[in-house]
Amino acid sequence: MFPRPIKPTSLRRNEMIAAVWLVVLLVVGCSRQVAVSETASRPVAHDPESLPQWLLGRWEIASAGGGGPMLSIAVDAAQGRSFSGRLTNFMSGDVGLDPARFKRLQGEVQGPLMLVTIDSRDGRTGIHLVFRRVGTELEVVEFALGQEDMLANDRRWLARRVS
Secondary structure (H helix, E strand, O other), rough: OOOOOHHHHHHHHHHHHHHHHHHHHHHHHHHHHHHHHHHOOOOOOOOOOOHHHOOOOEEEEEEEOOOEEEEEEEEEEEEEEEEEEEEEEEEEEEEOOOOOOOOOOOHHHHHHHHEEEOOOOOOOOOEEEEEEEEEOEEEEEEEEOOOOEHHHHHEEEEEEEEE
């Protein structure tokens, strides 16, 4: 008829279970807050203002199907929507071109695209690239080596970060 009296040991057990759940919820909540804070402090690479910062580092540009020239660039400076760097490697087949034959890389973010120009010192053969970010890689949407369109015949080029 009357509710059964609660034993002191079962009360302590329930309090302990509640305390454990409280600790678990606090730990999970705090760790989620830290993860959100860390993510918020990183630049969002689709934002035109932070995309140049995301580009900082070394990139290798190669044909997805193999063959053709392979370029390596280093983006070492970024400010606003502009970035700059240098060509570090240029191989075509068994022949390498001295990167010193080229001026500094100049780049600019225009919406979701990154436009890159690397002029040659002799004014003859420059490199023109346009990238679009796809995950952690850059898809090359335009690539001209001098007057030659490197995307002819449905060739696909990608740039991958190497450091």
